[in-house]
Amino acid sequence: MLELKNLYFTIADHEKSGGIRNIIDGINYAFDDGKFYAITGPNGSGKTSLAKLIMGINPVTKGSIVYDGTEISALTITERARAGIAYSFQQPARFKGITFRDLLTIATGIEDEKKLLAILRRVGICPLSFMDKEVDAKLSGGEIKKIELATTIAANPKLAIYDEPDTGIDLWTIGPMVNLLKKELAENKTTTIVVSHNRSFLEAADVVMIINSGRIVYDGNLEGAMPLLEDLSVCTYRNTCEGEQDAGCYR
Ligand SMILES: Nc1ncnc2c1ncn2[C@@H]1O[C@H](COP(=O)(O)OP(=O)(O)OP(=O)(O)O)[C@@H](O)[C@H]1O
Numbered sequence: 392m393l394e395l396k397n398l399y400f401t402i403a404d405h406e407k408s409g410g411i412r413n414i415i416d417g418i419n420y421a422f423d424d425g426k427f428y429a430i431t432g433p434n435g436s437g438k439t440s441l442a443k444l445i446m447g448i449n450p451v452t453k454g455s456i457v458y459d460g461t462e463i464s465a466l467t468i469t470e471r472a473r474a475g476i477a478y479s480f481q482q483p484a485r486f487k488g489i490t491f492r493d494l495l496t497i498a499t500g501i502e503d504e505k506k507l508l509a510i511l512r513r514v515g516i517c518p519l520s521f522m523d524k525e526v527d528a529k530l531s532g533g534e535i536k537k538i539e540l541a542t543t544i545a546a547n548p549k550l551a552i553y554d555e556p557d558t559g560i561d562l563w564t565i566g567p568m569v570n571l572l573k574k575e576l577a578e579n580k581t582t583t584i585v586v587s588h589n590r591s592f593l594e595a596a597d598v599v600m601i602i603n604s605g606r607i608v609y610d611g612n613l614e615g616a617m618p619l620l621e622d623l624s625v626c627t628y629r630n631t632c633e634g635e636q637d638a639g640c641y642r
């Protein structure tokens with residue numbers, strides 16, 4: 392189980408009074424094992440920042456992260472990966488000279504061709520032709536996201552965090568991608584956290600969580616989330632427009 396206790400991620404911001412901004416603003420939450428969580432909320436609300444705190448990519452300013460009974464806030468990314476946490480970036484890195492096959496081998500330690508092909512079959516969303524593709528700037532946006540997700544699954548994490556796995560993904564893959572994550576949860580008990588704006592992921596989730604201004608403002612089913620999501624989009628728009636006399640600003 393993953394527990395966030397009074398968690399803060401704070402940056403210097405000279406425009407704010409006090410000179411700081413809490414991007415994650417005192418989050419308390421306990422994630423249950425073996426559930427599918429979808430985190431959503433407006434752009435810039437802190438979803439990626441929270442995901443990066445859990446993986447150790449962002450440093451914790453204050454508070455703690457407890458995973459399987461152990462305080463992990465001070466652990467490195469590698470140590471958290473060894474503990475069974477995996478993270479799939481919103482904007483994956485590209486590496487010149489490294490192929491998808493190399494990435495799978497790094498993620499799993501497997502070099503045997505048959506076993507690598509078995510992983511590809513299990514993941515399903517990456518065709519065989521991807522295997523020797525270089526994970527460099529020439530890959531399309533959707534291709535790199537598929538490879539990122541496949542590599543995360545191949546690591547057999549106990550807790551998998553996917554940051555907007557659907558970005559740039561074609562319509563034909565989104566359904567299979569949702570099914571794939573549900574299957575990994577059902578068969579391998581992978582606790583799954585997906586950051587997404589996509590209704591397919593929100594519908595698939597056991598728990599929909601809404602983050603706004605660095606705080607969890609809702610957790611529950613999608614039906615209960617909908618009025619708040621609609622309201623938040625209007626509020627964001629109004630805030631943007633507040634005080635502006637711009638003729639292009641509609642309410
Ligand atoms: N390391 C950082 N330094 C300064 N500002 C940051 C840092 N990380 C995030 N931010 C700011 O914090 C806010 C939240 O960013 P974050 O990436 O978490 O948003 P998000 O909810 O994932 O948004 P999106 O839906 O657009 O992906 C943004 O305003 C961002 O510019």
Ligand SMILES: [Mg+2]
Pocket residue numbers: 438439440481554
């Ligand atoms: Mg984000």
